[in-house]
Amino acid sequence: MLIVMSGLPGAGKSSIAQELGRLPPAPVLSVDPVEAAMWRAGIGRGQPTGPAAYVVVEALASDVLALGQTVIVDAVNDAREQWRGLARRRSVVLRHIEVTCSDHALHRRRLEGRRRDIDGFAEPTWASVEARRANFGSWREDLLVLDSAAPLTGNVRIAMAHLRDTRGDPSPSPSE
Template sequence: MLIVMGGLPATGKTTLARLLARRMGAIHLRIDTIEQAIVRSGLARPPLGPVGYFIGYALAEEHLGQGLTVIAESVNPLLVTRDAWRAVGVAAGVPVAEVEVVCSDHAEHRDRVTSRSIDISDLRLPKWQEVVEREYEPWHREHIIVDTAGRTPEESLAALIHRLDQASP
């Protein structure tokens, strides 16, 4: 299975993806990790454009081909990237679940943005104004929405697993 997780920075995507990967024994592909590795290599500087996503698509295809479940996590702000992830799953012949992680409490989201710590060496985290002004196209296709506002990570994980179970054929 391919689980594609997206959402604005600091909504809880990474925390949720890590918990889900641990629970499912899945591969967690984080685009921030890929992109920061490229930056550290000295071959490019931010913004990188689509290169991190293309590497992610290739890695997902490789892991899915080995029969592994993949959780692809990124902001995933554009329909074109969402379509590309879906195409990877379709080409691999696996079910694709699209998950948008949101934090509907504006004050809580802002607090998360301003108080979170860096977990990838040298990664520059966006400021609140950058998060608010970020290009982020609405999701028009049917997908799972997990609202992390007012929930513990474990409560958000339980909600996601419940929705994934409902979506399974």
């Protein structure tokens, strides 16, 4: 299964993705550290490193899927067709989980207070997140929307139930 996490920066998608990755377990491939690695390798910031990072993560996800394993992609996700195409090519189920934060003050505090320690990667500003929000659209396919203003454990439980239902997996949830 290809699980694609999306949402605005600071919405909480990486926290949920990391917890989901611990449960099956499944590798979590994040676009931001890949882009930062390109910069550290000497590729200029004026180059299209954002789109290139998506291509690198797609190649890595394809290899994981070829092994018959589930993979989680963690990105803002402006590349919906890219993930649809990968799922088709690998003949896997694609599931999209969008993470929002209904409490804008909480979202802003999280964004401005986070320190991900991605060498060379500057955290986005609240103004850039607000600008991006205006153009952020939802997917057409099966979509689970989680509100990160709710507790992390509850969101992970909801996501796992959704993914289990998708696979038809009768295994118990982590809390059972």
